[in-house]
Amino acid sequence: MSVRKAMVILLALALCLGALPLAAQDEAPQLSMWVRSINFQTQELVDTWNANNESQIELTVIPSGEFVTKMGAAIAAGDPPDIASIDLIYTPAFASAGQLVDITDFVKELPYVDSLTPAHMELGMYEGRNYAVPTAVDGSFIVYNIDLFEQAGLDAENPPATWDEMLEAMRAINELGDDIYGYWFSMNCAGCNAFTFLPFIWASGGDVLSDDYSQATIAEDPIVREALAFYNTIWEEGLVPEGASIDNGSNFASAFAAGNIGMAGTGNFALSLYQNDHPDLNFGVFHIPGKEGGAASFGGGDVIAIPAGTEHAEEAWRFIEWTMSEEPQIEIYAANGQIPLRLELVDNPYFEGDERQSTAASALAVGHTPYTTVYNDLFNDPNGPWLEMLQIAILDGDIDDAIALGQERFTQIMEG
Amino acid sequence: MISQSSVLNLSWEQRRKLTGLLFITPTVAFVAIFFIVPLLMTIVMSFHDWPLFGERAFIGLENYQELGSDRQYLKSLDFTFRYTALVTPPIFLLGFILASLVRHNIRFIGIFRTIFFLPVVIGLGVSSLLWVWMLDDRIGVFNKILLDLNIVPKAQLFLGRPNTAMNVIILSVVWKTVGFTMILLLAGLQAIPDELYESAEVDGAGYFRKLLYITLPLMRRTIALALILSVIGSVLAFDQFYIMTRGGPRNSTISIVYWIFNNSFTYFKMGYGSAMSIVLLGILVALTGAQFYVLRERY
Structure with a gap:
C-alpha cells in the first residue's frame, strides 16, 4: 500500500511540474509526446517539427519495459500525453478500454491509406474503428557476422536456412576462440524473445495461440516443444555466453555489435545502430528459419495514437499526418535506415543496393503479429508465463514442466 | 467578529x-x-472489479475468494516470510555487535559510527543498482576478487540462480540497513547506567552474564522497537527485488508487495491489488501485535 501511495504522490508531483510550462504560454499549443526507448527516429521527427511549426512537442522517452505501466498510471491519473507512440501489440488493450481518440475520420482522408503497413493498421483497429496509425515498422530477423563465418570456414554467401544448419554454424564459430560464441539471446527479457523466438515456431507451421487468439496451444503443438529443445541445445552446449541467461534486454542489440557473436535475433531498430555506430562490423541479414526451412518474422514496431482526454487532438493529428508524409519518410526514416511506413516508399535512394535493408524489409512480408488484449500479461511482462516457461525449458532443461506451466498460466490469463 | x-x-x-x-x-x-x-x-x-482505467463493477468478496487459487500470491507470501526470517537475524546480530563496538565515546569513534551508518542514507533504489553492478559477471568487483583469489574457476552469475540471488540480496540489504538498527540499539545501550555494570563486576559477573542479566532485559523496549521496524520493513520489501532481479530468476523473488504492484499497475487489476493489500495489512497488524505481546514489559 505504501508503494502505491508513494507512486500516486510522485506522479502527482511530476504532473504538476510538467504542467507548469504549459500554463505559462497558451498561444502556440505545447504538446507532450511519449515514446518507448527503442525508436531512434522519433527525436529527429520531433526536432524537425519543432523547428518548422508554432506548436511545440515535448518528447519523453520511457523505458520499453515500463511503458504500459506508466501509460496506465498516467491515464488513471487523468493526465496522459497528447501523443503516444505505443508498441503496436498494446493498442487493442488501450483501444478496448476507451483510452484512445477515434481517428477513423482522419484516417480515411489519407490518400495513401491502403499502402500503410497492414499489420500496424490491423492492430490499430478495434471493432471496425481506427485508433492508431503506424509510426515504426520493425520486423525480426537474424543478423550474422560475415567475418566470423568466413574464419570458421562457413559459406557466408548462403547463411543457414534450417535449425540444424544454424546449430552447425554456431558450433563452428564457437571453435574459433574462448571469447567467441555462435549465438546470442537475452534470456531474461520477455519481449526480446517474443520478437525473435516466436518466429522459429511460426516458420515451422506452429503457434502458441490458436488462430482466433482465444486459446493457448503450447501443450498440443509439438513444434513448441521442438523449438524449446533447439534453444536448450544452444544453451547446454555453451554456444551463447553465460551472461546471456541473465540479460534483461540491455544487451539485446549491442551484444552482437561487440563482434564476437556469430548470430543473433534482432530487428530493424538495431540496423541503424550497427551501421552508424559500428561501421567496421561486417554483417549480413537472413530470415528466421523454421525447423526444416521456411521463414517468419514478428511484425513489430510502434503505432502512434492520441490518448483520450487531450485538448490538442487536431494539432496532434497534424503532427501524425506530417510524419507519414513523403519527405520525413525518406529524409528521416529511410536516411536513418528505418523502413518507411508506406510500402511504395520502400524503393528509395537510401535503400538502393543495400541487400541488408531489402532483406529486412522483406521480412515484413512474412510478418505476423498476435492480436490480443492481454498480450502484455502473456508475453511481455517480465514476471509473466512466457519468460518463465522459456527459462525453465531452455536454461533448466525441464521442457515438460515448462510446457505444462506455460499452458496452465496462459489459459488462466486468457480466461481472465 | x-x-x-x-x-x-x-x-x-x-x-x-x-x-x-x-x-x-x-x-x-x-x-x-x-x-x-x-x-x-x-x-x-x-470489493470491486476496479481496472486501472475503464468501467468498474461491484463484485463483493470475489477478489478475496480469488486469492486462495492465486498460486503466485501464495508463493509470494511464502517467499516474503522466508526472506523476513532470513534477513532479520543477521541485521540484529550485526547491528548489536556494531553498537557494542561503537558504544563508548572514545576518540574518533564518530568516524566509525558515520561509516557504519552511511549506507542507511543512500536510497534503497540507488544501493540496489550499486549492488547489481558490483555483482555483475563481467565488470563486478566481487567476481574480480573471487577470481583473483582463485576461489571460483569462472565468473559467477549471482543474480541468475534462485539460491544465490536470495543470498546476495540479503547481503545487500543487511549492508544497507544494519546501520539503522545499530543506531537504535546504541541509544538503548547508552541508556543503561554504567553503575549497574560496575556493581555486577564487583559481584564477579563476566561478559555473558552482564549481557544476559543486565543489557538484554533493560533493552527490551529498544529491541522491540527495532525488531518491529525491521520486520515491517522486510515484509514490505519491494525495491531490491524490482531492481536487482526483476522478480527472477524463474519468478523466484517476487515479494508480496511486488505482486500487488504487478497486479495493480501491470495487469491493471486495482481491485484485486487492493484486496491483497488489505489482507497484507491484516497480517502485519497481527504480526506486530504478537511482537508487542512477546516483548511487553513484565514487572
Whole structure:
C-alpha cells in the first residue's frame, strides 16, 4: 500500500511540474509526446517539427519495459500525453478500454491509406474503428557476422536456412576462440524473445495461440516443444555466453555489435545502430528459419495514437499526418535506415543496393503479429508465463514442466 | 467578529484545550488525508472489479475468494516470510555487535559510527543498482576478487540462480540497513547506567552474564522497537527485488508487495491489488501485535 501511495504522490508531483510550462504560454499549443526507448527516429521527427511549426512537442522517452505501466498510471491519473507512440501489440488493450481518440475520420482522408503497413493498421483497429496509425515498422530477423563465418570456414554467401544448419554454424564459430560464441539471446527479457523466438515456431507451421487468439496451444503443438529443445541445445552446449541467461534486454542489440557473436535475433531498430555506430562490423541479414526451412518474422514496431482526454487532438493529428508524409519518410526514416511506413516508399535512394535493408524489409512480408488484449500479461511482462516457461525449458532443461506451466498460466490469463 | 469575541470570552481552561486541539490538527489532517482516506478507498476498491482505467463493477468478496487459487500470491507470501526470517537475524546480530563496538565515546569513534551508518542514507533504489553492478559477471568487483583469489574457476552469475540471488540480496540489504538498527540499539545501550555494570563486576559477573542479566532485559523496549521496524520493513520489501532481479530468476523473488504492484499497475487489476493489500495489512497488524505481546514489559 505504501508503494502505491508513494507512486500516486510522485506522479502527482511530476504532473504538476510538467504542467507548469504549459500554463505559462497558451498561444502556440505545447504538446507532450511519449515514446518507448527503442525508436531512434522519433527525436529527429520531433526536432524537425519543432523547428518548422508554432506548436511545440515535448518528447519523453520511457523505458520499453515500463511503458504500459506508466501509460496506465498516467491515464488513471487523468493526465496522459497528447501523443503516444505505443508498441503496436498494446493498442487493442488501450483501444478496448476507451483510452484512445477515434481517428477513423482522419484516417480515411489519407490518400495513401491502403499502402500503410497492414499489420500496424490491423492492430490499430478495434471493432471496425481506427485508433492508431503506424509510426515504426520493425520486423525480426537474424543478423550474422560475415567475418566470423568466413574464419570458421562457413559459406557466408548462403547463411543457414534450417535449425540444424544454424546449430552447425554456431558450433563452428564457437571453435574459433574462448571469447567467441555462435549465438546470442537475452534470456531474461520477455519481449526480446517474443520478437525473435516466436518466429522459429511460426516458420515451422506452429503457434502458441490458436488462430482466433482465444486459446493457448503450447501443450498440443509439438513444434513448441521442438523449438524449446533447439534453444536448450544452444544453451547446454555453451554456444551463447553465460551472461546471456541473465540479460534483461540491455544487451539485446549491442551484444552482437561487440563482434564476437556469430548470430543473433534482432530487428530493424538495431540496423541503424550497427551501421552508424559500428561501421567496421561486417554483417549480413537472413530470415528466421523454421525447423526444416521456411521463414517468419514478428511484425513489430510502434503505432502512434492520441490518448483520450487531450485538448490538442487536431494539432496532434497534424503532427501524425506530417510524419507519414513523403519527405520525413525518406529524409528521416529511410536516411536513418528505418523502413518507411508506406510500402511504395520502400524503393528509395537510401535503400538502393543495400541487400541488408531489402532483406529486412522483406521480412515484413512474412510478418505476423498476435492480436490480443492481454498480450502484455502473456508475453511481455517480465514476471509473466512466457519468460518463465522459456527459462525453465531452455536454461533448466525441464521442457515438460515448462510446457505444462506455460499452458496452465496462459489459459488462466486468457480466461481472465 | 462573533467567533473572535467568543474565543476571547473562553475561560483559560477552555482556551488551553482549544490550543491543544489546534496543535494536533495538522497531524490529524495529515494522517486523515494520507492514511485514513487511502485506507478506506482501498477497502472500497477491494470489493470491486476496479481496472486501472475503464468501467468498474461491484463484485463483493470475489477478489478475496480469488486469492486462495492465486498460486503466485501464495508463493509470494511464502517467499516474503522466508526472506523476513532470513534477513532479520543477521541485521540484529550485526547491528548489536556494531553498537557494542561503537558504544563508548572514545576518540574518533564518530568516524566509525558515520561509516557504519552511511549506507542507511543512500536510497534503497540507488544501493540496489550499486549492488547489481558490483555483482555483475563481467565488470563486478566481487567476481574480480573471487577470481583473483582463485576461489571460483569462472565468473559467477549471482543474480541468475534462485539460491544465490536470495543470498546476495540479503547481503545487500543487511549492508544497507544494519546501520539503522545499530543506531537504535546504541541509544538503548547508552541508556543503561554504567553503575549497574560496575556493581555486577564487583559481584564477579563476566561478559555473558552482564549481557544476559543486565543489557538484554533493560533493552527490551529498544529491541522491540527495532525488531518491529525491521520486520515491517522486510515484509514490505519491494525495491531490491524490482531492481536487482526483476522478480527472477524463474519468478523466484517476487515479494508480496511486488505482486500487488504487478497486479495493480501491470495487469491493471486495482481491485484485486487492493484486496491483497488489505489482507497484507491484516497480517502485519497481527504480526506486530504478537511482537508487542512477546516483548511487553513484565514487572
